[in-house]
Amino acid sequence: MTRRIRDVMTPAAVAVEPMTTVARAARLMREEDVGDVLVTYDCDLFGVLTDRDIVLRGVADGRDPDTTTVGAVCTPPPVVTLEPDDTTDRAAELMRRHAVRRLPVVEHGGVPVGVVTLGDLAASDDPHSALADISRAAPGH
Secondary structure, three states: OOOEHHHHOEEOOOEEOOOOEHHHHHHHHHHHOOOEEEEEEOOEEEEEEEHHHHHHHHHOOOOOOOOOEHHHHOEOOOOOOEOOOOEHHHHHHHHHHHOOOEEEEEEOOOEEEEEEEHHHHHHHHOOOOHHHHHHHOOOOO
């Protein structure tokens, strides 16, 4: 069943500024129990930093997480986004086309208001699916 993104997204996504260190962003991800943070500058979306970005563009390249900034390793603009009134079908299509598992949700020309994940889509389409169950499971379980 097609739904609106506003009905399935995680509102008030965690955000950091581009000059935040990778170490600080990683600690924030742990504290908030998330795998990504939005990178914003003056309330506008600048990029997205995922745990994978930290590993591939930071650790694997030998960068010091205490001095490397989020802006240097995040997925850079242009970032694929959705608006709250977009559909879950559109989200699935964008995820498939761009090979991503999460998309920032923005409104008013780029102000981030949330994130929608592949797990959010799975839970909205079939709350009893294996992917929905995995997405709801506590970390480490």
